[in-house]
Amino acid sequence: MRPSSTTLGLIAGLMLASPVLAAELTTNLPADPAMLDPITYSELVAGDVLTQIYESFTAIDAEGNVIPALAESWEPLADNMGFRFHLRKGVKFHSGREFTAKDVKATLEQLLIPENKGGLNAGYAELVAGADKVKDGSTTELSGVRIIDDYTVEISFDAPDVLFPLYPLYIFDSEVAAEAGPDWLTTVSAGTGPFKLDEWSRGQEVHLVAHEDYWRGAPELDGVHFMIVPEMSTALSMYETGELDVLRADSSLNRQIFSDAGLKDQIMTSPTAQVRYVAMNPDHYAPFQDVKVREAVCISYNQDEMIEGLYEGAGEAHYGAITPGVAGYSPDVAEIKYDPERAKALLAEAGYPEGAGLPPLKLNDTANNKTEDLYMVSKWQAVGFPVELEVLERGAMLKGMNSQQIAFFPWGWSADYPDGLNFLLDLWYSKSPYNKGYSNPDYDALIEQAKQTADSEARYEIYHAAEKLLLDDWGMCPKPLRLQVLLVKPGVEGIRLTPFRMLPFEGVTKAE
Amino acid sequence: MLNYSLRRLAALGLVWAVAVLVTFFAVRLVPGDPVMMMLGDQSGNAELAARLRADYGLDQPWWTQLLTYLGGIADGSFGLSYRYVGSTVFDVISGGLRITPVLALIALALAVPLGVGLGILAATRAGSWTDTGVILFLVTGISIPGFALASLLVWLFAVKLALLPVAGWGRPDQLVLPILVLVIPPMAVVARLTRTYMLEVLERDFIRTARAKGVRERLVIWRHALGNTLVPLLTSIGIIFGGLLSGAFVVETIFNIPGLGRIAIDSVLARDYPVTMSIVLLFTAIFTLVNLAVDLLYGVVDPRIRLAGDTA
Numbered sequence: 065m066r067p068s069s070t071t072l073g074l075i076a077g078l079m080l081a082s083p084v085l086a087a088e089l090t091t092n093l094p095a096d097p098a099m100l101d102p103i104t105y106s107e108l109v110a111g112d113v114l115t116q117i118y119e120s121f122t123a124i125d126a127e128g129n130v131i132p133a134l135a136e137s138w139e140p141l142a143d144n145m146g147f148r149f150h151l152r153k154g155v156k157f158h159s160g161r162e163f164t165a166k167d168v169k170a171t172l173e174q175l176l177i178p179e180n181k182g183g184l185n186a187g188y189a190e191l192v193a194g195a196d197k198v199k200d201g202s203t204t205e206l207s208g209v210r211i212i213d214d215y216t217v218e219i220s221f222d223a224p225d226v227l228f229p230l231y232p233l234y235i236f237d238s239e240v241a242a243e244a245g246p247d248w249l250t251t252v253s254a255g256t257g258p259f260k261l262d263e264w265s266r267g268q269e270v271h272l273v274a275h276e277d278y279w280r281g282a283p284e285l286d287g288v289h290f291m292i293v294p295e296m297s298t299a300l301s302m303y304e305t306g307e308l309d310v311l312r313a314d315s316s317l318n319r320q321i322f323s324d325a326g327l328k329d330q331i332m333t334s335p336t337a338q339v340r341y342v343a344m345n346p347d348h349y350a351p352f353q354d355v356k357v358r359e360a361v362c363i364s365y366n367q368d369e370m371i372e373g374l375y376e377g378a379g380e381a382h383y384g385a386i387t388p389g390v391a392g393y394s395p396d397v398a399e400i401k402y403d404p405e406r407a408k409a410l411l412a413e414a415g416y417p418e419g420a421g422l423p424p425l426k427l428n429d430t431a432n433n434k435t436e437d438l439y440m441v442s443k444w445q446a447v448g449f450p451v452e453l454e455v456l457e458r459g460a461m462l463k464g465m466n467s468q469q470i471a472f473f474p475w476g477w478s479a480d481y482p483d484g485l486n487f488l489l490d491l492w493y494s495k496s497p498y499n500k501g502y503s504n505p506d507y508d509a510l511i512e513q514a515k516q517t518a519d520s521e522a523r524y525e526i527y528h529a530a531e532k533l534l535l536d537d538w539g540m541c542p543k544p545l546r547l548q549v550l551l552v553k554p555g556v557e558g559i560r561l562t563p564f565r566m567l568p569f570e571g572v573t574k575a576e
Numbered sequence: 577m578l579n580y581s582l583r584r585l586a587a588l589g590l591v592w593a594v595a596v597l598v599t600f601f602a603v604r605l606v607p608g609d610p611v612m613m614m615l616g617d618q619s620g621n622a623e624l625a626a627r628l629r630a631d632y633g634l635d636q637p638w639w640t641q642l643l644t645y646l647g648g649i650a651d652g653s654f655g656l657s658y659r660y661v662g663s664t665v666f667d668v669i670s671g672g673l674r675i676t677p678v679l680a681l682i683a684l685a686l687a688v689p690l691g692v693g694l695g696i697l698a699a700t701r702a703g704s705w706t707d708t709g710v711i712l713f714l715v716t717g718i719s720i721p722g723f724a725l726a727s728l729l730v731w732l733f734a735v736k737l738a739l740l741p742v743a744g745w746g747r748p749d750q751l752v753l754p755i756l757v758l759v760i761p762p763m764a765v766v767a768r769l770t771r772t773y774m775l776e777v778l779e780r781d782f783i784r785t786a787r788a789k790g791v792r793e794r795l796v797i798w799r800h801a802l803g804n805t806l807v808p809l810l811t812s813i814g815i816i817f818g819g820l821l822s823g824a825f826v827v828e829t830i831f832n833i834p835g836l837g838r839i840a841i842d843s844v845l846a847r848d849y850p851v852t853m854s855i856v857l858l859f860t861a862i863f864t865l866v867n868l869a870v871d872l873l874y875g876v877v878d879p880r881i882r883l884a885g886d887t888a
Contacts, residue, residue, distance in 0.1 A: 098659050294842055298831070463612045497622075
């Protein structure tokens with residue numbers, strides 16, 4: 065609290081006989097959210113708003129460390145087949161009701177009930193024992209959740225899972241549905257977070273107001289306006305004229321922002337918790353079975369050149385499978401040196417001198433990254449690969465990729481939760497539905513071991529070993545990380561930009 | 577006249593039927609599977625994909641899907657949006673429906689009188705500096721693309737002079753720049769047409785007669801001459817209205833107005849095909865109806881056309 069400014073404000077208000085100006089922060093969203101509820105939630109834009117409204121067992125701090133939130137502590141059940149959570153006492157929902165164990169149970173159940181069309185978070189609820197029964201509609205009782213008392217809940221699984229407390233569930237008020245009817249999802253604010261949903265004007269803005277009873281203390285701001293501005297140049301003009309306090313820029317503005325000396329002190333950047341890679345599937349292009357060919361692919365392009373030439377500097381070289389700021393990241397991963405001469409030598413050693421004998425190869429991607437793809441294709445052609453870019457429509461691309469029908473493509477994966485296992489398991493574990501063409505039984509064994517290792521430090525050691533195996537195998541080629549870029553007006557303090565986008569605004573202040 | 581109107585309405589029905597079929601099949605011919613698109617990175621999840629396919633009826637044969645589509649148009653919901661979970665297309669576009677037609681009508685209501693005024697000003701002073709000035713302005717107004725004009729106006733009035741807001745919707749001051757950008761091109765077109773028709777009409781015998789009778793010059797211009805330029809002008813208004821609807825795409829995007837144009841562009845980017853196609857249908861309907869209204873108005877403005885229509 066700042067009593068002096070409050071007093072001054074009061075005096076000014078009395079003198080002008082008008083109310084004190086509310087401290088409202090204004091920022092932009094690149095699209096109208098597809099939804100604003102904790103159940104069907106399935107996209108990043110909606111997540112940027114929802115993260116202000118809803119909370120989970122844990123949260124991350126500005127350094128990316130996992131910290132307790134709605135759970136004060138937790139211990140694994142026998143054989144890592146579940147967790148016992150000790151919930152925080154005195155946490156108030158936006159409705160004023162107190163958060164207790166029954167809300168945890170209801171959240172998990174509602175995510176699974178088929179009519180509710182549970183989105184991204186339903187995947188976490190599916191791990192709970194008895195989820196199948198709720199999913200097929202035969203019951204609404206999730207048998208794997210046991211309420212011990214108001215502040216203790218035990219959640220058991222069908223298979224061991226040590227990361228459950230990290231998953232970003234959006235826990236909501238179980239009594240809201242009964243009170244507000246089936247449409248509560250779009251109309252009611254049912255979280256415990258620092259801000260409450262006030263109004264969503266489709267296509268225009270989402271307005272949040274402060275949750276005065278927030279358990280970490282009332283936010284400094286009175287509210288937040290998320291202005292929906294799809295056109296980035298319009299958003300930049302709005303920032304320049306002060307209509308936005310915080311601008312989330314996309315890469316189309318990089319050149320303008322980084323070349324403007326006047327904006328220099330207002331720029332904030334952070335790498336994204338999104339790993340970017342080139343995938344090579346040996347099942348669809350036989351030469352990829354040879355590790356020398358795969359290495360030749362990976363050392364033929366120059367990350368520094370891409371960052372300077374293609375991203376206007378808004379990138380960071382990256383040589384691993386886990387991105388910085390995500391638990392289990394290893395800073396010791398060896399640099400991959402750009403070396404076209406070595407690439408040519410490797411191709412010759414593999415029996416393809418100057419590419420002779422290599423069947424034609426297609427790099428598939430959507431049109432979004434065409435410039436970057438053409439750069440890489442030209443670099444591969446230079447060392448002898450008979451490669452061409454084939455642009456696919458997004459639907460066709462996703463289908464080809466996920467049914468493992470395409471051989472060679474660049475893609476990315478944004479972390480769903482703050483742990484490196486997300487990348488290692490979903491992308492490169494051979495039994496993952498999202499596997500991108502790498503298959504190695506030793507690697508799979510390490511991942512299975514990691515899934516059952518509750519001790520974080522021990523688990524991270526396994527990640528390092530698995531990552532090294534993947535990289536030594538040249539199982540994929542890492543690409544540079546893209547940076548998130550924010551512009552923050554002078555006078556706005558406390559914005560925390562992490563690899564997981566912006567953290568909730570509870571500590572943000574704005575000088576009038 | 578009634579006969580003529582009925583025939584025109586029947587033709588309109590045909591145009592709409594074609595539009596409905598084209599939009600229906602266009603969506604299904606687009607490469608890529610909408611369900612894969614909805615799932616994005618999750619599209620490896622076969623179970624989820626099957627559930628969504630069933631939710632949207634995409635597992636049904638095409639004629640069943642066509643019937644569902646027609647049913648959606650009939651009940652006004654226009655089916656389900658791919659992007660907005662659980663929302664109908666109508667929910668998504670209803671806000672825009674209250675914006676774009678209003679914008680287009682305000683722009684039309686301003687563009688026509690201003691354009692006619694400018695055209696008369698130029699025609700009555702043909703060859704003078706005023707005429708040259710007006711022509712210069714008209715050529716510029718017609719030639720500058722809307723997005724360039726919009727950016728220029730934003731830079732000047734919002735960023736440099738800080739007189740008007742950059743973008744947004746809901747306050748009167750937020751209307752000024754978008755309306756200006758929308759008004760200038762059709763106003764220029766109307767003015768140019770008016771000038772040409774006026775110059776032509778002013779040469780006619782009945783004008784000379786009127787002047788010879790001693791009718792005041794103001795009456796000669798505003799009643800005798802202008803009355804005779806209205807028919808060709810009316811034709812152009814139908815086309816201008818179409819231009820305003822498409823101009824809305826640019827203006828709404830740059831000025832961040834949540835109208836049909838911006839919703840259409842957002843839906844294209846998000847591949848929310850049902851929304852895109854419904855807006856295409858709506859624009860087709862609005863455009864054809866306005867043109868029908870214009871055609872029927874001919875009869876009101878010019879009795880000769882009414883007679884010709886009945887004998888034909």
